Amino acid sequence: MTALLEARHVTKVFGGGLLRKTQTVALEDFSFQVSGDTPRITAIVGESGSGKTTLARLLLGLVSPTRGQILYRGKDLQKLSGEDRRAFLHDVQAVFQDPFEVYNPFYKVDHVLRLPIKNFGLARSRQEARAMMEEALHAVGLRPEETLGRYPHQLSGGQRQRIMVARALLLRPRLIIADEPVSMVDASLRATILGSLLKLNQEFGISLIYITHDLTTAYQVSQDIIVLYRGSVVEAGDVEQVVRDPQHPYTRLLVGSIPLPNPDRVWQGERVLGRPAGDLNPVGSSYCKFHERCPFAMPMCVEQAPPLFQTDPRRVTACYLYRDAPAIGPEELVHVFANGYQPQAARQPEVHRESGAGESGS
Numbered sequence: 001m002t003a004l005l006e007a008r009h010v011t012k013v014f015g016g017g018l019l020r021k022t023q024t025v026a027l028e029d030f031s032f033q034v035s036g037d038t039p040r041i042t043a044i045v046g047e048s049g050s051g052k053t054t055l056a057r058l059l060l061g062l063v064s065p066t067r068g069q070i071l072y073r074g075k076d077l078q079k080l081s082g083e084d085r086r087a088f089l090h091d092v093q094a095v096f097q098d099p100f101e102v103y104n105p106f107y108k109v110d111h112v113l114r115l116p117i118k119n120f121g122l123a124r125s126r127q128e129a130r131a132m133m134e135e136a137l138h139a140v141g142l143r144p145e146e147t148l149g150r151y152p153h154q155l156s157g158g159q160r161q162r163i164m165v166a167r168a169l170l171l172r173p174r175l176i177i178a179d180e181p182v183s184m185v186d187a188s189l190r191a192t193i194l195g196s197l198l199k200l201n202q203e204f205g206i207s208l209i210y211i212t213h214d215l216t217t218a219y220q221v222s223q224d225i226i227v228l229y230r231g232s233v234v235e236a237g238d239v240e241q242v243v244r245d246p247q248h249p250y251t252r253l254l255v256g257s258i259p260l261p262n263p264d265r266v267w268q269g270e271r272v273l274g275r276p277a278g279d280l281n282p283v284g285s286s287y288c289k290f291h292e293r294c295p296f297a298m299p300m301c302v303e304q305a306p307p308l309f310q311t312d313p314r315r316v317t318a319c320y321l322y323r324d325a326p327a328i329g330p331e332e333l334v335h336v337f338a339n340g341y342q343p344q345a346a347r348q349p350e351v352h353r354e355s356g357a358g359e360s361g362s
């Protein structure tokens with residue numbers, strides 16, 4: 001079965017070139033697939049500079065890979081044209097961190113909803129277009145009478161963010177790539193917006209790639225998780241396993257920084273010394289990028305970068321502490337996610353209970 005969207009051994013290097021400036025490897029040998037059939041929510045997590053936004057931009061075709069390919073339904077995203085390009089722009093939607101930049105201050109917010117309806121010929125009349133806009137607003141917990149007819153500055157940041165989710169919903173895409181969609185809102189609104197995104201997945205079968213530095217919300221909304229460190233996958237798999245029982249020392253560090261309702265959890269987080277991910281990622285590193293901060297670093301960590309060790313049917317860890325487990329190639333990650341997969345509805349995340357249906361925002 002051809003994937004809806006696939007990253008195949010993708011590396012993105014910034015800088016360098018003729019001026020021989022410093023190079024930064026923003027993403028290294030990354031492989032991943034979004035199925036066109038099974039709606040999934042995958043969280044991409046990592047601290048600042050780990051390559052999350054670069055990955056989102058690559059998957060949206062906004063930047064091209066230095067090596068490897070992004071494929072939409074089996075075709076190179078960078079070479080799409082005509083109907084294929086149009087289908088991609090319909091199937092894959094983005095929700096970004098700062099929605100204010102998306103709005104034109106001179107147009108009422110109706111414009112961002114009306115435009116996709118017009119461009120994709122979704123409605124036969126003005127009345128039908130209006131009904132579609134209202135339905136999409138309701139779906140994200142906004143009241144049309146309090147939203148339509150207003151200018152962007154007359155709405156709160158959270159309302160503007162939810163209008164972007166409504167816009168994505170109007171097109172009934174197959175996949176939404178949401179890059180830090182709740183970073184600018186307070187906790188109660190965060191739950192509402194995440195609830196809206198979950199609803200899109202559960203009711204409309206839309207897949208979601210949820211990009212965040214926040215492990216707590218990643219845990220609340222996703223089934224699968226990929227933890228990035230300086231552009232490389234360090235741990236990935238079932239979110240319950242990864243967050244409840246992290247294996248990679250970096251994931252343990254991340255988990256140690258969030259309050260988990262598990263008093264038995266033992267983590268020597270304070271033993272992890274060193275600096276956070278900086279701007280200068282090494283090019284084509286042949287060692288574990290985390291070794292400088294790792295309390296368990298061994299000589300082998302600087303001799304060769306660890307592969308992904310499959311420690312459980314639904315989990316991989318790129319750490320030599322787990323070298324007794326079988327090593328797999330990055331392209332096999334998709335099979336790990338597919339093993340024993342549970343639909344999100346079964347997990348009943350906290351965010352779902354908190355989100356207020358029909359609530360109109362701050």
Ligand SMILES: Nc1ncnc2c1ncn2[C@@H]1O[C@H](COP(=O)(O)OP(=O)(O)OP(=O)(O)O)[C@@H](O)[C@H]1O
Pocket residue numbers: 014015024025026046047048049050051052053054055213278279280281
């Ligand atoms: N256009 C660019 N030119 C040069 N370097 C870049 C560019 N975009 C990103 N980088 C570098 O690539 C690395 C990954 O950046 P990216 O923005 O993808 O990380 P991130 O995980 O999204 O971080 P944040 O959470 O701070 O947004 C960083 O070291 C960054 O400085």
